[in-house]
Every structure is written in structure tokens, then in C-alpha cells.
Amino acid sequence: MSLSQEIKRKTIELGFDLAGVTDAAPIDARQAEIFAEWLKSGFAGQMDYMRRNLDKRLAPARLLKSARSVIVIGLNYTLPRRRPEPPDTAGLAGRVARYAQYEDYHPFVKERLSGLVDFITSRAGDSFGFKICVDSAPLAERALAVRAGLGFIGKNHMLINPELGCEILLGEIITDLELCPDKPVAKLCSDCTKCLDACPTGALRPDGQFDAAKCINYLTIEHHGPIASELAQKMANRLFGCDECVLACPYQNAARARGNEQFRFYADRAELNLEEVLVLTEESFEARFADSPIKRAGLDGLKRNAAICLANMAAEP
Numbered sequence: 187m188s189l190s191q192e193i194k195r196k197t198i199e200l201g202f203d204l205a206g207v208t209d210a211a212p213i214d215a216r217q218a219e220i221f222a223e224w225l226k227s228g229f230a231g232q233m234d235y236m237r238r239n240l241d242k243r244l245a246p247a248r249l250l251k252s253a254r255s256v257i258v259i260g261l262n263y264t265l266p267r268r269r270p271e272p273p274d275t276a277g278l279a280g281r282v283a284r285y286a287q288y289e290d291y292h293p294f295v296k297e298r299l300s301g302l303v304d305f306i307t308s309r310a311g312d313s314f315g316f317k318i319c320v321d322s323a324p325l326a327e328r329a330l331a332v333r334a335g336l337g338f339i340g341k342n343h344m345l346i347n348p349e350l351g352c353e354i355l356l357g358e359i360i361t362d363l364e365l366c367p368d369k370p371v372a373k374l375c376s377d378c379t380k381c382l383d384a385c386p387t388g389a390l391r392p393d394g395q396f397d398a399a400k401c402i403n404y405l406t407i408e409h410h411g412p413i414a415s416e417l418a419q420k421m422a423n424r425l426f427g428c429d430e431c432v433l434a435c436p437y438q439n440a441a442r443a444r445g446n447e448q449f450r451f452y453a454d455r456a457e458l459n460l461e462e463v464l465v466l467t468e469e470s471f472e473a474r475f476a477d478s479p480i481k482r483a484g485l486d487g488l489k490r491n492a493a494i495c496l497a498n499m500a501a502e503p
Contacts (some may be wrong), residue, residue, distance in 0.1 A: 189309060190366040196305045197259050199271055199486045200298045201446040202357075203350060204260030206334030206368040210253035210360060212245040213329050216443035221326070224395070231399030239324035244503060246325065250317045257302070257458065258327070258334040260347065261295060261355040262287055265451070266443040270432065279457035280495045283403065283427025286479040289450040295320045295357040315362040327356045335368035341399050342381035342431035351441030352432045374437075384434035386420045402428035408490050413494065423459055423495045426480055426488070455480070460499075463492040 187195075192490050196356050197205035212218070221244070230236045242248040246256050263285055285291070299318045306314065328345045332338060336345035337354070344352040348371065384388045389401040398404045403417055405413050406426050413421075457480065466474070468485055475481040484489065 188366055189363070192309060193257060193302070193306060193365070197257070197302060200301050201261075201448060202259040203262040203389070203445060204258075204336045204347060204354065205308075206258050206331070206336045207365045208251075208258065208330055208333035208335075208367050210246040210256055210462065212247075212264070213326050215361070217326075218244050218328055227395070227428050229395065229397045229399060231404055231408065232371050232410060233398065233404070235324075243324040243326050244263045245332070246360045247485065247492045249323065249325065250315060250362065253317075254331050254362050255358040255360075255365040255367070256334065257361065257365070258317070258336055259295070259302075260336050260345075260350070261291065261357070261446065262350045262353065262441070262444045263291075263355060263448065263449065264351060264353045264438070264441045265442050270345065273391050278460045278496070280423050280425025280460045280463065280492055280501070281457055282425055282455055284429050284432075286354065287452055287475045288427055288479075289452075289453045290479050290481075291323065291355045291449070292320050294449060295355060297329075297361055298386065306359075306363070307359070310363060315358045317356040319437045321356070323358075325358060327358055330358060331356055332370055333367075335370055338371055338373045340435065340437075341377050341379065341394070342372050342390060344432060344434060346435065346437050348437060349441070350455070351438035352435050353441065355436060355477075373469045373500055378436065380434040380436065381431040384430040386422070386430060389416055390431060402430075407487070412489070413490070416424055418494045419498060422498055423460075425460070425463070425495055450477075452478075458492075460492040460496050464472065464489055464496075476501075 194205040225237055233481045247253040265284055294316055302315055328339060331345050331485040337345045345354055346352050346477060386402060387400040391397055402421055402424050405417060466485060472484040
């Protein structure tokens with residue numbers, strides 16, 4: 187068994203659902219051009235961090251000078267078909283995106299990638315160079331996941347694995363080891379447009395572009411300040427994030443539920459009482475969401491979202 191095969195087998199033993207390897211070459215020139223055009227069009231909204239460290243984002247070797255390979259892992263967070271009902275919120279419920287119903291995945295994935303590094307050290311020695319990345323590092327991780335054979339980019343601009351669907355969290359180890367790369371899978375979206383049809387705001391454009399500045403996930407988490415009324419009205423009662431384009435995907439509808447029970451799920455975070463959100467203090471916000479992705483919105487952002495949700499509910503006929 188090659189070292190690449192051993193690493194992928196150990197990755198699954200550590201609780202991940204997907205593992206692949208690609209080389210550390212820069213992202214394809216055409217993909218880099220598309221990304222630059224996307225930024226120029228203003229579709230990134232207020233996400234200024236997408237404009238920073240562009241050279242690093244497009245070339246793994248900029249993050250690790252000696253890089254030769256990238257190990258990419260995927261963690262399935264698809265919920266079981268039957269799961270505990272959320273608590274009764276007396277009709278004032280604000281919906282939370284499915285990934286945020288779990289614990290914060292960043293430390294969870296990093297801890298297990300550190301375990302994978304320990305395993306690689308036992309096989310390759312402690313002189314190999316590496317860098318662990320989980321979302322926050324400037325890295326085009328979906329493009330690398332495609333190169334590593336984990337799936338393809340769908341019309342919803344998510345990584346889609348033919349067996350696990352779209353609800354996949356990613357992590358990477360950039361290393362100076364020469365590992366055997368995997369082959370990409372064929373693009374399989376065909377003529378399906380269900381995700382485009384499901385998008386509440388038209389962020390998924392008919393021309394194939396993704397206007398993140400209109401995406402409810404962006405608006406409720408990344409956007410600071412007031413939200414334009416025409417977009418706020420389309421948020422309905424989505425308090426944090428949006429899953430519509432994911433749940434519309436036929437691959438997601440056929441996906442198997444998550445297998446890692448150690449990745450903690452909180453049924454009481456599926457829906458939050460909007461009036462309770464409005465009276466949260468900084469202390470109570472931190473205490474309640476210390477281990478949750480929800481904290482990324484910040485208290486002011488979450489309260490803004492709650493007020494919008496309540497206004498939308500009051501306006502319903």
C-alpha cells in the first residue's frame with residue numbers, strides 16, 4: 187500500500203467521509219481569471235478578505251514554499267431523515283442553516299487533521315513540512331477538492347459529491363511530500379436547474395454567475411449594517427444562513443446521513459425564538475453560542491436578522 191493510500195485510509199478512520207490528494211500546482215489559469223472577474227463584478231459584496239492574499243488563494247505553494255501535494259478531506263453533515271424536533275418557539279421561530287446546527291467545525295476538523303499529521307509523521311518521519319487549513323486560510327479549497335477527486339462544482343457553486351451531495355465541510359493539509367494524486371470526477375449537473383429555481387433572491391444567476399451580495403447566507407452572516415428592503419423581505423424567517431439551493435439538489439436528496447456521531451449536533455439550534463434573540467446580552471450571546479458557527483454573525487448582526495424575520499412574519503397575510 188502506498189503512502190497516499192495509507193493516508194486516505196487513516197483519514198476515514200479519523201472520522202472523515204472523503205479523502206483525496208492533488209498536487210500543489212496553482213489553480214487553473216481559466217479558473218483564476220473567472221475568480222478575478224467575479225471580484226471585479228462586485229459579487230463578493232463586503233467580503234474584502236476575498237480580495238486579500240489573492241496570490242496565496244490561487245497557489246498552495248504560497249502558503250507553504252516547499253509544497254508538493256495537498257491532502258483534501260470532506261466531512262459529511264447531512265442530517266438524518268428523522269431527527270429530534272426542535273423546541274416549540276410559539277410561532278416566532280427563526281431558521282438556522284443546517285451546518286450551524288452543529289458545533290463549530292473549525293476546531294473539530296483541525297483537531298483531526300492534527301491527528302492525521304501525527305500518523306503521517308509516524309510513516310514519513312518528522313522532517314516533512316505541512317500546513318493545516320480549514321476554511322479561514324486563503325485557499326481555493328473547492329477548486330482543490332475538485333482536483334483531488336472529491337466531487338464537482340454544481341450550479342449552486344457548492345462542491346457536490348455524487349454519493350454525499352452538497353453538505354460537505356472541507357479541510358486541507360498542504361505538504362512537501364510527493365503523493366500520488368487522484369483524478370477528478372466528471373461534471374454531472376447536466377440540465378438540472380433546481381438550485382437556481384429555489385434561490386429566493388436570484389443570487390444564483392441564469393448566466394452561471396453567483397452574486398454573493400444577494401445570497402441570504404451572505405446577508406445574514408457576512409453583511410454588516412442595514413439590508414436592502416427588497417432583499418430583507420425575501421429572507422422570510424431565515425435567521426442565520428440559507429439551505430434552499432442545497433436542499434433542492436437531487437444529489438443532496440439522495441445523500442446518506444452523516445456517519446460521525448462525534449460531530450456534535452444541537453437540535454435546539456435548528457430554530458431560535460426571535461424575541462429571545464432580541465434581548466440577548468453580549469454575555470448571554472457568548473455563553474450560548476461559544477461553540478457555534480452562529481457566533482460569526484455577531485450579536486448585532488443576529489439581532490438585525492431577528493428584527494427582519496419578525497417584520498416579515500408580521501407582514502404575512
